[in-house]
Amino acid sequence: MVFSAHGKALLLETPTQWYAYRVDNPYPDIGWRGLWHRIWYENYPQPDFIWQSTAADDSYQAKFSLVPLLAGSLKAALYAMLFATPLALAAAVYTACFMTPGLRRWVKPTLEVMGSLPTVVVGLIAALWLAPHVETYLSAILALPLLCTLGVLGVGALTARWMQGREVLMLMPVLLLIVLGVCWLAPALEVSLFGQPLFQWMDGNFVQRNALVAGIALGFALIPLIFSLAEDALFNVPTRLSQGSLALGATPWQTLWHVVLPSASAGIFAALMLSFGRAVGETMIVLMATGNTPIVDEGLLQGLRSLAANIAIEMPEAVMGSGHYRVLFITALVLFIFTFVVNTLAETLRQRLRRRYRDEGDHA
Template sequence: MPVPAVESAAPSPGQVFRAQLARRLRRERWTNGVIRCAAVAVLAAVAGIPTFLLVDAGVSSASWAALRPVFVGSLKAAFAAMVVALPLGLFAAAWCARFASPATRAWLKPVFELIEAVPAVVLGLVASVTVAPWLARHVVSVAAFAALLPVALGAVGLAWPSAPAGWRRRATGYEPWLCVPVIAGVALAAWLIGSGITHALGVGEPATPWNLLLVGIVLGLAVMPMLFTLAEDALFAVPAHLTDGALALGASRWQALVRLVVPAAAPGLFAAVLLCLSRALGETMIVLMASGNTPDATGNPFVGLRAISANLALEAPEAVPGSAHYRLLLTSALLLFVLCFILNSVADAVRVRLRRRLAGL
């Protein structure tokens, strides 16, 4: 008689589970290996850049002395930009995170992020072609506007609690729009004051329209969206129940912001400032097109400057490898790399501290 064929037994659920687990573990090992290789490659690149610059530059005391004008120029451009970006970015972030209505925040934050995506070369072209001639003709009016605006806004802020309660209640979340007429009035008054001073005292235009004042304004507006985004995230990350508790105890929204929210978000705010300062130090096109590229180590805001980044963009294509000029450029690149690396490292360490503080660790 023929022997009946024996059917193969189906795998048990345990065998299926062990097979799936083995495949998943193999995928995880491959993924971890790829991630480790990528991390090693990044670390090697980060370590290789300064190593290459340090070996080929041949750093000496004479190199540092020759780099003083461009180093000072980079610092002047960065700090002038921060003078413009800090008040605008931080105050806008505080209002958007803690005072604006949800509907306003929903469209305002993407608008700032969209502005951040504008190419720097476009801003540099606008600064060089349009803003520079206008600013040279109205420099006194701009100075008057910068001096009068904080005073006017401070006066409006002090007078606002005296307004009728119904007005204040209806304007909750929309207070900055009430400042638009104030800003327009200050701009008109500054224009009249500037025109009068120019005609009365014969104050002329600056020696060059491409100067530190122009770089500070345009570069500050360029880095301000980044500062706004990072600072707003840090302020918004503070738990809302802390503010609610302060308001329940009788504190005003401003008191809750200054005494509770800002100290809790201080590491994030500090990291945002450092990252924006690093961005301003490394910016090339705006400084290249708006500074006049004149080496100057003085603090005069109406003369040009020459930053490290702009100097590299101008002179690197013409430098002969191995020459003293070539080594000097590499030394300046090393200096800029070290400055930006330190600022970004400190900002990242502070940001980690913020996460741990908010997590209660």
């Protein structure tokens, strides 16, 4: 028994004669197993999740696994949230609870204006300017989170008494010096330690447009959203709660951790979940800042392809009514269901947290 090349006919041999059957299965490459399970395709060494919708040979078997696309969407969103969440929440806490009112009137609108930047512009900058610089200063970029954290803590400890509310005026020059110093020293250290730049030493484990570039660019686009929602939630905590805590002898930091943050947790959680939903559905930044390779790989320096970017790439070239065309609509449906579930869960938990802390505040 053998099927024809496109699965439209079946030829059956018996001991007495041959039988030919017409198979009415217009989309043989589309099925639950093909979309979500590992398939062992011909000439492949092992079963795997593969997305390959087109090829040079017209007789090839289309491969429509959605797992690499979903993994790429989650990977880009996760790295973007890891980049944006600490910066945005730290900025929101400082702006709402410690910054002087005059300085806050300048800082808050400036950060919110960042949210109006078109994502296609951010993606273009990431692809043409950021990706080559990440390649050149790879070790510096990997070391900067730790060094900047130490710089922030050091400046905060030194200026806590005599620049209260204006620490940012000293913090910005210090962070700038840290960034310039690390970027100046990193290339020389790479050559002295590895004999060549780090990205060349990594060889096949590095792709110029990778998840790190996408995470930085997408995280930059998420910072204004997280900051604005979280800062509003923190700033709108009733002053009677914080003033009562301070009157009872708590320090400003104790008041922040035990009073302000729990009371604003509903708004902060909503900000994070809404930002995560936006990151999963982002198209242009992920499309332009990654290699658009549909692979399942957790590496920070490898490429990826997201659900939204895949729709933008392949929908203009898909033949209307074909299996490829229908799978792209299935991809859009998966993306819609995922974001709908995330946003619904976020709203449900936010309402529960708001009700819980509102009741506790009323009792207090």
